[in-house]
Amino acid sequence: MNTALPETAGKVHEPLMRSQAEANGAWGRILLWLSSLILAVIVVWQILYKASVIAVGFDTWRPVLYTFILWAIAIGAAQVLIRGERGKHALFILPAVAFTVAMVIFPTFFGLYIAFTDWNLSSLTGRHFNGLDNVRSLLGDAYFWNALRNMIYYVLFVLAQYVIAFGLALLLNAEIKARKFFRVAFLLPFMLSPVAVSWMIGKSLMEYRFGPAATLARHLGWDNPAFFTSPWIARLSIVAMDAWVWIPFIMILLLAGLQAMPKEVTEAAKVDGASPWQSFWQITFPLMLPVSVTAIVLKIIFQLKLADIVINVTAGGPGGATDTVSSFIFREYRDRSNVGYGTMLAEFYLVIIIIFVTLLLKFASRFMQRTT
Amino acid sequence: MSAVAERQAQRAWGGGYDAAKISARVLIYGALILWTIISLFPIYWTLTTSFKTAVNVMQGHLIPWIDFQPNWLGWRSLGLSPDTIGEISTVRDEFLKRFTNSIIASLGAAALAVVIGSLAAYGLSRFDYKFVWMRNKDISFFFLSQLILPPVVLAMPFLVLYKELALLDTRIGLILVYTLMVLPIVIWIMRDQFDTIPIELEQAALVDGCSVWGAFLRIVIPIALPGMVAAFILSVILCWNEYFFAALLTSTNAKTLPVMVASQTGSQGISWWSMAALSTAAIAPLVVIGVFLERYIVKGLTAGAVK
Numbered sequence: 001m002n003t004a005l006p007e008t009a010g011k012v013h014e015p016l017m018r019s020q021a022e023a024n025g026a027w028g029r030i031l032l033w034l035s036s037l038i039l040a041v042i043v044v045w046q047i048l049y050k051a052s053v054i055a056v057g058f059d060t061w062r063p064v065l066y067t068f069i070l071w072a073i074a075i076g077a078a079q080v081l082i083r084g085e086r087g088k089h090a091l092f093i094l095p096a097v098a099f100t101v102a103m104v105i106f107p108t109f110f111g112l113y114i115a116f117t118d119w120n121l122s123s124l125t126g127r128h129f130n131g132l133d134n135v136r137s138l139l140g141d142a143y144f145w146n147a148l149r150n151m152i153y154y155v156l157f158v159l160a161q162y163v164i165a166f167g168l169a170l171l172l173n174a175e176i177k178a179r180k181f182f183r184v185a186f187l188l189p190f191m192l193s194p195v196a197v198s199w200m201i202g203k204s205l206m207e208y209r210f211g212p213a214a215t216l217a218r219h220l221g222w223d224n225p226a227f228f229t230s231p232w233i234a235r236l237s238i239v240a241m242d243a244w245v246w247i248p249f250i251m252i253l254l255l256a257g258l259q260a261m262p263k264e265v266t267e268a269a270k271v272d273g274a275s276p277w278q279s280f281w282q283i284t285f286p287l288m289l290p291v292s293v294t295a296i297v298l299k300i301i302f303q304l305k306l307a308d309i310v311i312n313v314t315a316g317g318p319g320g321a322t323d324t325v326s327s328f329i330f331r332e333y334r335d336r337s338n339v340g341y342g343t344m345l346a347e348f349y350l351v352i353i354i355i356f357v358t359l360l361l362k363f364a365s366r367f368m369q370r371t372t
Numbered sequence: 373m374s375a376v377a378e379r380q381a382q383r384a385w386g387g388g389y390d391a392a393k394i395s396a397r398v399l400i401y402g403a404l405i406l407w408t409i410i411s412l413f414p415i416y417w418t419l420t421t422s423f424k425t426a427v428n429v430m431q432g433h434l435i436p437w438i439d440f441q442p443n444w445l446g447w448r449s450l451g452l453s454p455d456t457i458g459e460i461s462t463v464r465d466e467f468l469k470r471f472t473n474s475i476i477a478s479l480g481a482a483a484l485a486v487v488i489g490s491l492a493a494y495g496l497s498r499f500d501y502k503f504v505w506m507r508n509k510d511i512s513f514f515f516l517s518q519l520i521l522p523p524v525v526l527a528m529p530f531l532v533l534y535k536e537l538a539l540l541d542t543r544i545g546l547i548l549v550y551t552l553m554v555l556p557i558v559i560w561i562m563r564d565q566f567d568t569i570p571i572e573l574e575q576a577a578l579v580d581g582c583s584v585w586g587a588f589l590r591i592v593i594p595i596a597l598p599g600m601v602a603a604f605i606l607s608v609i610l611c612w613n614e615y616f617f618a619a620l621l622t623s624t625n626a627k628t629l630p631v632m633v634a635s636q637t638g639s640q641g642i643s644w645w646s647m648a649a650l651s652t653a654a655i656a657p658l659v660v661i662g663v664f665l666e667r668y669i670v671k672g673l674t675a676g677a678v679k
């Protein structure tokens with residue numbers, strides 16, 4: 001962090017007294033080095049203590065955390081002392097950067113280390129480095145590849161959600177009464193926790209014996225409305241529940257896009273005698289493309305994390321048909337305590353989605369409204 | 373399409389009340405009502421089931437007072453029915469503890485995320501940073517890319533890290549993870565918000581002798597408040613519903629409501645009415661937020677996506 005070099009677009013205030021600024025700078029540098037030194041000493045001390053080299057130390061790493069927080073504050077103060085006004089600008093972004101780096105960088109690297117060990121919480125021998133064993137078992141793990149294939153299905157179903165959401169957005173954009181009521185009603189499912197939804201829909205509405213959905217299905221002529229026993233029906237049921245939660249999200253984005261669309265364009269098409277069908281495909285849809293692509297990309301990113309509903313409704317069954325990668329790894333952790341292997345799966349999955357999302361963004365960015 | 377269809381009908385028929393127009397209306401409202409039922413029925417079902425007895429559940433009764441007589445059975449098992457509310461109930465204590473945990477974790481994380489996220493978003497919106505090779509665009513991307521990170525990747529390292537830091541099964545630990553989870557979204561929303569505020573306002577304040585921070589706190593924050601509220605509410609919802617980290621990182625002390633709901637779902641013996649009561653209690657705050665603060669949620673969701 002100490003190499004951060006914020007520079008302002010409009011240099012607003014330069015310190016008036018040069019000598020004062022230099023004195024501040026000197027103090028700032030002292031603060032910077034001193035605080036970094038203290039942090040380094042405490043970290044090394046604690047490492048040595050944990051490695052049983054020295055006898056005196058802290059029981060947990062908690063004091064190191066406090067030192068890190070103090071260090072971050074000292075760095076912020078040093079920035080202001082050294083760089084004056086530009087240092088104050090840096091203060092805006094430093095807390096978020098320090099927080100994210102502390103919370104992400106360590107777990108990611110530590111995760112990489114765990115991934116190459118045979119660590120199982122239920123084994124008594126602790127963790128050992130086992131090289132590429134985890135990779136080898138990953139390549140031969142049919143259940144993992146099955147979960148990965150399911151992810152492809154789940155991602156493809158985003159398109160179906162999009163179509164329904166577009167229909168709903170058009171409905172809400174029509175000249176209707178009680179628009180606010182319908183909008184609130186349509187949005188509510190998005191607010192509900194997936195765990196509660198798992199019970200509300202998966203475990204009770206779709207329950208084989210008494211669930212209203214099952215009763216309705218029987219009335220409609222489906223003799224044996226078992227929603228979670230055959231692979232494709234189970235998968236569709238999970239997709240339906242996920243859609244129930246997420247369609248409002250896509251719908252709200254599309255509705256905002258529709259409302260931002262200039263009215264004159266559709267009016268003009270109407271005057272020119274275009275049929276509704278034509279004016280949708282030739283005007284509304286192309287104009288909505290940026291919003292649509294943004295919504296689909298966001299939903300795909302969220303879809304890749306799909307887990308809660310699967311964990312709580314089917315636990316991946318029947319025979320892994322509804323498993324997602326996340327729910328599979330969750331079971332690997334929870335039921336088999338297989339930390340090393342599970343983490344390898346997770347890191348492998350991370351690599352796949354980074355590649356996938358990068359390609360997706362590359363492909364989609366030319367259609368999207370704004371990319372950062 | 374239907375809006376267009378309707379206008380089309382209007383044009384073709386001179387706007388009078390005639391067959392085409394009426395049928396278009398019927399179609400629109402039919403579709404709207406159908407989806408309203410799809411959206412609300414599960415909520416209605418859960419709420420009513422919490423007042424049912426076994427017979428009502430098995431016979432599929434739906435409408436209270438007509439189909440079945442409401443009964444406090446489900447709420448009694450939670451210790452929240454009128455006759456048990458004064459008595460000592462371990463289930464209620466457990467439930468209230470989970471409820472409090474959920475409230476503290478989600479409010480705490482949302483507040484922390486909004487504070488540091490707004491600061492970062494303002495910095496990224498107004499100043500040019502350079503950190504080694506990273507400029508504003510790259511720093512923004514660094515924050516947003518956290519959105520892609522699936523919880524499973526961080527779960528185990530966090531478990532180990534928290535064990536070492538003595539943060540396992542604490543609400544502080546949960547708040548920190550949740551802040552990390554919603555921070556990208558907050559930055560996204562707030563940057564969009566700050567971009568819409570004209571820079572001249574702050575420049576005027578600076579000329580008047582305000583410092584950068586003074587201008588930010590006194591001029592910008594009040595204008596950006598609706599955006600902050602939107603980001604806050606959206607964060608609260610996401611944290612309230614979070615299950616994955618809570619399931620792995622908490623056990624007896626800091627367990628949140630979704631974990632409690634999930635653990636009850638797993639056991640076969642649990643009765644429908646008490647499960648329904650628990651689910652109702654878990655979603656009630658969200659339904660209230662959704663009904664009264666819908667405006668802010670929509671604002672938060674659409675930030676940056678639509679220009």
